[in-house]
Amino acid sequence: MNSRLASLQPYPFQRLAQLLQGITPPADKKPIRLSLGEPQHAAPAFVLEALTSRLVGLSHYPVTKGSAELRQSIAKWATRRFQLNKIALDPERHVLPVAGTREALFSIAQAVIDRRVNSQRPSVVMPNPFYQIYEGATLLAGARPYFLNASEDNGFRTDFTDVPDEIWTKVPLVYICSPGNPTGAVLRRDDFARLIGLAHKHDFLIASDECYSEIYFDEDKPPLGLLQVADELGIQDYKHCLAFHSLSKRSSLPGLRSGFVAGDGAVMEQYHQYRTYHGCALPPPTQAASAAAWNDEAHVRANRDQYRAKFDAVLKILKPALDVDKPEAGFYLWPKLPKDDETFARELYARENVLVLPGTYLSREFEGVNPGRNRVRLALVAPLAECTEAAQRIRNYVESLG
Numbered sequence: 582m583n584s585r586l587a588s589l590q591p592y593p594f595q596r597l598a599q600l601l602q603g604i605t606p607p608a609d610k611k612p613i614r615l616s617l618g619e620p621q622h623a624a625p626a627f628v629l630e631a632l633t634s635r636l637v638g639l640s641h642y643p644v645t646k647g648s649a650e651l652r653q654s655i656a657k658w659a660t661r662r663f664q665l666n667k668i669a670l671d672p673e674r675h676v677l678p679v680a681g682t683r684e685a686l687f688s689i690a691q692a693v694i695d696r697r698v699n700s701q702r703p704s705v706v707m708p709n710p711f712y713q714i715y716e717g718a719t720l721l722a723g724a725r726p727y728f729l730n731a732s733e734d735n736g737f738r739t740d741f742t743d744v745p746d747e748i749w750t751k752v753p754l755v756y757i758c759s760p761g762n763p764t765g766a767v768l769r770r771d772d773f774a775r776l777i778g779l780a781h782k783h784d785f786l787i788a789s790d791e792c793y794s795e796i797y798f799d800e801d802k803p804p805l806g807l808l809q810v811a812d813e814l815g816i817q818d819y820k821h822c823l824a825f826h827s828l829s830k831r832s833s834l835p836g837l838r839s840g841f842v843a844g845d846g847a848v849m850e851q852y853h854q855y856r857t858y859h860g861c862a863l864p865p866p867t868q869a870a871s872a873a874a875w876n877d878e879a880h881v882r883a884n885r886d887q888y889r890a891k892f893d894a895v896l897k898i899l900k901p902a903l904d905v906d907k908p909e910a911g912f913y914l915w916p917k918l919p920k921d922d923e924t925f926a927r928e929l930y931a932r933e934n935v936l937v938l939p940g941t942y943l944s945r946e947f948e949g950v951n952p953g954r955n956r957v958r959l960a961l962v963a964p965l966a967e968c969t970e971a972a973q974r975i976r977n978y979v980e981s982l983g
Contacts (some may be wrong), residue, residue, distance in 0.1 A: 582719070590713070606782050609946075612934045615936060615963070618836055618958075620830055621963055628834065632837075635870075636866050638864070641865065643868065645703060650868070655843065655875055657673045675814050675849060677819075677820060680861050681839060688719075688861070691718065692852050693848070694724050703725070703752065705727065706756070707719070715756040730948065737766035738768060754788060754941070760793040800894070808824045825840065825842055831874075832880060834870075890913075895969060905974070913960055923939045928941045935975060937959055
């Protein structure tokens with residue numbers, strides 16, 4: 582076996598299962614799971630119709646690049662959404678469909694990272710807390726994670742000025758996540774512009790995980806994206822910039838396993854070659870359903886309406902008892918706790934049959950700080966009634982602590 586597999590840490594949900602072993606929650610309380618960020622809103626009916634109407638496509642091998650119809654729908658959506666008015670997003674050169682952002686965020690590291698950078702083991706910069714795929718992809722590619730602590734003091738945003746110059750010289754790849762998982766923080770125009778400038782200076786690739794970009798609260802202020810700022814700056818060919826998007830959160834289609842990568846044309850050409858060997862082409866029915874989803878915004882606005890209602894109801898219940906604020910975007914809450922996050926998660930499950938994810942399972946100690954300590958992630962993905970019931974149970978537990 583590859584010796585690097587030993588460097589992987591258990592996935593957060595494996596750790597949670599171990600933490601809760603031996604606990605029998607109260608049988609009179611229905612289990613409510615706020616630990617997993619799996620959208621539970623109904624899949625759009627028109628997407629399901631597009632999926633089933635193209636089942637005949639299963640008789641043919643799909644191509645890695647996807648259909649022209651799908652790539653065109655992606656390019657048109659991204660151009661509209663991120664106002665790409667200066668640098669045309671070419672569906673032939675700049676766009677590749679992928680089997681969800683998780684698959685692509687992992688594989689891009691394997692394609693991009695060389696074993697040595699300037700005769701040194703490469704480092705990959707990433708936020709902390711983070712989506713664990715970034716760390717696993719980095720380690721299996723033979724590189725070393727370099728974490729940027731996202732704390733309350735800096736608005737939970739990654740501060741790229743914290744990275745020393747000697748680190749930048751051996752960085753081939755930087756992961757960013759905006760809106761952030763689990764914090765919901767959104768990078769500003771200056772944050773993106775600074776990072777793009779650093780990428781051009783030090784010759785690294787930016788992998789921008791934007792899978793939560795379509796879940797926000799003010800219809801007039803959607804989160805910025807990496808390609809949007811690159812376009813404003815006039816970055817030709819979107820050099821050094823890749824954006825990763827998914828239908829899982831935007832369209833409540835986590836089981837479809839469909840998304841896209843868009844950006845740097847020279848990188849995409851080589852990444853396409855890698856993916857041809859990787860064997861990850863989307864089935865034709867999935868491509869047809871995906872094109873239909875990217876072409877429609879009404880269901881996405883309705884999706885946001887449901888999340889707004891849940892945040893309003895849950896925060897009304899929780900704020901008198903917990904130190905918690907509404908995020909800028911996304912569907913997570915990231916409250917500060919009155920006690921250790923593992924103890925909180927265990928006791929809450931034992932007393933109230935509510936599952937939450939300890940913050941330390943989503944972060945690493947770096948420079949003496951673990952930014953997930955004494956926090957938990959609450960995913961407001963269940964129906965409104967379940968979310969409000971869970972919020973009341975959490976409040977009851979917190980108030981019982983005195």
